[in-house]
Amino acid sequence: MVLGCVIHLSNRLLCKEVFANMKGLTQKNKAEFIVIRGFFDEKDNISVSPLYTGGDERLDAPEDYGPYTVEIRDATGSLLASYAFKTGLLTVIKADSSERQIDSRQFAFEIPFDDRTQKVVMKKGPTALWSVTRSPHAPVVSIKQPKEGVTIKGKINLEWTGSDADGDTLHYLIEYSKDKGLTWEPVTGLLKEPKLRLDTTTLSPALSAILAIVCTDGFNTTRSMVNVAIRGPLKILNTFPNDMDTNVSLKPYLFVIFGNHIKEGSLNKKSFLLLEKGINPVSGEVSYIADIMRATFVPEEQLKPNTSYTARIIAGVEDTAGNILETNYDWAFTTGLMP
Secondary structure (H helix, E strand, O other), X not given: OEEEEEEEOOOOOOOOHHHHHHOOXXXXXXXXXXXXXXXXXXXXXXXXXXXXXXXXXXXXXXXXXXXXXXEEEOOOOOEEEEEEEOOOEEEEEEOOOOEEEEEOOEEEEEEXXXXXXXXXXXXXXXXXXXXXEXXXXXXXXXXXXXXXOOEEEOEEEEEEEEEOOOOOOOEEEEEEEOOOOOXXXXXXXXXXXXXXXXXXXXXXXXXXXXXXXXXXXXXXXXXXXXXXXXXXXOOEEEEEOOOOEEEEOOOOOEEEEEOOOEOOOOOOOOOEEEEEOOOEEOOEEEEEEHHHOEEEEEEOOOOOOOOEEEEEEOOOOEEOOOOEOOOOEEXXXXXOOOO
């Protein structure tokens, strides 16, 4: 009986010196890589997702060995570059918790983009298995919703238009940047329809965010971007002690780690509380380290042994993007005995 599986598709070895050099470019240079994904069946019949340029920060270069190669060729058919690769491994977890690895028959990697490229060919040995030829025109894409500069919270309708002078079938994907385009993260896989209901609570809130619609005709790629502010509930990622911990030290320090940078002055003795038995306030000092987004509460006196305490972040604490903790956040613990 198989309980679950994990597909390992990341290729950790850099295949060419040129890739190592180009990989250092920021994701602002969105045309520097070609993203290639697909799978083989047992007879080596290949299925390849529509290619697009730009890159995916989750992917690496193909490993420089394996039975398959991907070639990029110019308009004359001359070889510009060739990369060997193999398919990823699938880890199967059995009912007895033992594991075994099998060939997933899948591949996912990115290769450096050369603007001279007119054809991409996938081979096994000398045999061509698949190819795509670059069409003359890049697609055109334009975002209809949301509008430039709007503030977004919760679920929204993304709408855009796409067209292609060559009549090629178009596919789309959504990317998100929380830092004005310095880095990008994919939000979706390839889409066929020019619309999406997007839950922005899955994104990191940011005042200077960018949503991008990536449109590909199977090779040529065009992006349309819109500047927005993403707001969402203030998130707490971790606490110490953990909720319901027991035998906690009588001289503890409490901390809470936030998902976003907290607005200066928002955390203080009135917003980070420690309550004996959930009622009586405990005096202490509150501090906040912005670099690691961690607030700390240190009691002024030793806590009572074998006593329940509740730590509380008060609703209304605000981060630098204007996101607010909507309800009190409590966690409880019990101290240990007197040493």
